[in-house]
Amino acid sequence: MQGIRLGIMMLLGIRGVGHYARNCIIRPKRRDAAYLQTQLLIVQKEEAGIQLQAEEYVLMAVAAYLDEIEEVNANCILMANLQQASSSGTQTDSTPVYDTDGSGEVYVYSRGAVY
Template structure:
């Protein structure tokens, strides 16, 4: 993730914490970030399972 993306996420988090109403685009960014994190988690789990399976058959 690039610096601008992380800066935007930080700004959104600060606005949320301060109780400032977010715009629709900001909610979309939050949802996209959550989806991306979930995809990365699933990918990591798949790689781990494949490595464990390979190790158990070696």
């Protein structure tokens, strides 16, 4: 899995509760037709009970790993957006900040605490 770096979201104590920093260096996914065809053939071989070669196991692991990285990246982006919204000058005390889909809200107070 050389060349793939895990996206990391860290909670830092320097700015108080609720401060998030992100370090999401992520290799872009390859989802072209050849890649998807290879993945399909590997899964079909596995379901048929045919023993896979080491390279095929690595390809399956990398695909699963990239899916996990995409989820971590989405979470990093959400937290960065929430942090940016909560630290912008337009926010007042106890103003709700909403998720990107509007399904949830958190309240940001003047000391930077997020509830």
